[in-house]
Amino acid sequence: MSAPIYDRVALIGLGLIASSMGHAMKKWGLARSIAGHAKTEATRAAALELGFCDEVFATAAEAADGADLVVLAVPVGAMGAVAAEIGPHLKLGATVTDVGSVKQAVIEAVAPHLRAGIEFIPGHPLAGTEHSGPRSGFATLFQNRWCLIIPGEASPEAVARLRALWEGMGSNVEEMDAAHHDLVLAVTSHTPHLIAYTMVGVADHLRRVTESEIIKYSAAGFRDFTRIAASDPTMWRDVFLTNKEATLDILGRFTEELFMLQRAIRMGDGEELFDYFTRTRAIRRGIIEAGQDTAAPDFGRTKVDEK
């Protein structure tokens, strides 16, 4: 148990990330009390039953009222509306952070609703699973994972406090600017999700035109590669709508490489294929050896999705 870093934390949107934060803060004693807001009664009841919130509220404004830290954990496209609702109710000196997968669009949507005297420190834990909802969270989700924070205009004290919270939950914290964040994540997270969704779509199309059971017999490669295509559609719709430029840039580069490989296959150019796979295998192996493999560990988490 650590000393509490915040007195009162408010979690807005009680899905995978907020519930994992709640469990982690409880496990390591990082908050004196945790308030939560979810739109549905079922989710609010689940938060109390699972014990990751002490109190739950039907409105975001009530949950945020009096909080020292407010965590916006809703899909990226909903951040602005939530900020507009809580803005007038925030305690002077409170910190507002978010966990959204895109940073520039969240800053544009949230910042205008926060008055002077509120510390705004956008954040993004690089940790997740393909599951969603309040029952999918677990305390160790953030262990040994990066958490990127965007300090912006916030005071060094407020930044240090938020950093301590993430470190208390086991993360390695790095500061980054929002534009760089969005480009890096377009390569390492956003475009891979798009490609995984597409691969499932291709298999399904083939199943329909050949009227065969392709997906039933899917091989391990397909399963490993497409795990992330089981992720929440609202979350990912919002990511692509809000990180448009960077994902289109990376998709363009991806397509160029794919055409190059397609040509090598057509031409029977084994040397080109072998060299490409040798180089990229070394890079992929290097990621694991550096201890940065981001494959979701299985800590016996609940597999049930629930909103």
Ligand SMILES: NC(=O)c1ccc[n+]([C@@H]2O[C@H](COP(=O)([O-])OP(=O)(O)OC[C@H]3O[C@@H](n4cnc5c(N)ncnc54)[C@H](O)[C@@H]3O)[C@@H](O)[C@H]2O)c1
């Ligand atoms: N899933 C991941 O792997 C992952 C990882 C890091 C960051 N994120 C980001 O974290 C945020 C939350 O993602 P999650 O995985 O916890 O999703 P989730 O679907 O598990 O939870 C989000 C919750 O927000 C609720 N919600 C939606 N609009 C709302 C509104 N206007 N007011 C109140 N609640 C609302 C939904 O009902 C849902 O319960 C997203 O911005 C996402 O981009 C996700």
Ligand SMILES: O=C(O)C(=O)C[C@]1(C(=O)O)C=C[C@@H](O)C=C1
């Ligand atoms: O492991 C997974 O299921 C994830 O996709 C998690 C993942 C990622 O791409 O690594 C997804 C979105 C995020 O914003 C952060 C983490």
